[in-house]
Amino acid sequence: MLLTGVAGFIGFHVAAALAAQGHEIVGLDNLAQPYRRLKQARLEQLGSSICFVPADVADPERFAALVRDAAPDVVIHLAARAGVRDSLTAPFAYAEANEIGHLAVLEAMRRHAAEALLIYASSSAVYGVRHDARFQEIDRADEPASLYAATKRANELASFAYARLFGLRQIGLRLFTVYGEWGRPDMAFWSFADAALNGREVALHDGGAAQRDFTDIRDVVAAVTAIARRPVFPDRKLPHRIYNVCGGAPTSVAELLSMIERACGRRAVTRVTSAPPGDAPFTAGDSSRLRADYGIPTSADVAGGVERFVAWLRNAPEAMRLAREN
Template sequence: MRIVVTGAAGFIGFHVARSLLADGHKVLGIDCFNDYYSIELKRSRHALLEAESGYEGLRLDIADHDALQAAIDRFRPEAICHLAAQAGVRHSLEHPFVYQRSNLEGFLSVLEACRHAPVQPRLVYASSSSVYGGNTKMPFSESDPVETPLSLYAATKRANELMAHSYTSLYGFQTIGLRFFSVYGPWGRPDMALWLFTDWMLQGKPIQLFNHGKMKRDFTYIDDIVAGVKASLMFDSLDDYEIINLGNHRCEDLLDLVNILGDELGVKPKLEMLPMQPGDVPAAFADIARAQEKLAFSPETPISVGIPQFVRWYQRYHGVT
């Protein structure tokens, strides 16, 4: 297949593109290389993709619709895997207009590119578990109400789902929204918990735990997420409009992650208990029955396995032991 991956220099986009290339697909990777976090990390990821046959990289802001449309028209993809977005719940509290451009204008640009493409591709895009807001029913199911987001980031992801529905209804191309739950693993983002906690432990700094440590998350290893994304791109049995949770179906205490990480690093964690942050939620837990049915999704990696794999990668990448 010919597949466009937006956000190809990002965490999930890099892993998806790399796996697609390993399977023999042709990939056009699009990324704007913004400075939300280390551009050097993004370049390191992208260099690995550029070393693979079948890969073409393009530096492009997805909100630049004319440039995106030209790239799509030239490449003629059978599917688009849209993983470019401005991430981060807390960052959205201070930089709201960045989310407007990337997550709303950028997503509209992708939808329009699909609409006007010579052959309309299947669109698979990243939504987020944050759309569930303050729901207290666990686990979160795709049929649960999602009309009360607690952050602008979450609101943009819910808006993406609604925009996709309207374009599928109006123009007939397939849109598959994937609600990711707390993705982690090698080549991850430096602003995410596992990387931050590793930095702090190695520097002897206390780990900041919000809600006084009473946080639960459905930590999902990157390889399991990639398997779900690829199934969404390939399976023929999906409806024209789909929303599907991709999680590990395990609700883990954040303190368990901290303790496993400390054991792997040989460091006794120092803890700083803090109140809940605005826009955050105390727990997230994925009902994956729909993913199991529609995608044959079967996550295999508990945090006891995934965290050591992240630590080994982190040590190699930074040259530390």
């Protein structure tokens, strides 16, 4: 298997799970900022369980050569510039990493691994600004609220075209606010817990009114590994399918902070600010399609997830230090 973004949060967990199942993993990552030192630490955790290749997926010729040489049966494409807010200040970096990178994957597979399966990461951000009702895969997704969301929707459309034109088998995963150990320090789970444990200030946008469908990394890993074993394509004429991967129970950011404070045993210092442009006020996914096709019951136990994460962070001082160095 070939896995892009192996040093990222999700890539690290997926690689570890697949390697434990006995799969040979060629993992690539360009180790770009932010959090380069943390990415290197994740690679150290993986050790010799994978074959690591330092490479940028947005280099089409280099990536094509990797696909040709590795001859993978499954490509898991998780490399991307993540997050809504940074896409406001670094739009060309997002366009290169997300759009050029995804196209490089499609072209390399079309030319050198046409029979392989592609599993790629999309995002709940493609649904745009909504205020109620659970998001379903059949819902419209043509009004992105950020450039990041637009790049992810562009990836889905390009994949649809390559499935239609060339029969390239692909499954896209719309991921909803994933949390877990070795996660992203800029996201609420890590930043709130770090603030509570170390007396740092928390910026609480709109008083924490936004609701998020927080998703356990273990559910994402379960989805990827199940799909890699046995992809399902109900429409035999179109080998492309999209799934929501979500916990299914939206939680307000204020509620999350309260859970984290309880788990840490101390209050955080908060500062109320206005919400940044592009932030969605509400996300809530319907994962019934994933459950029907693969039997995966995703977890909505955010409180339990908070307890596990805070316990890990308490015992990971080096990870906290590396996160602050970036």
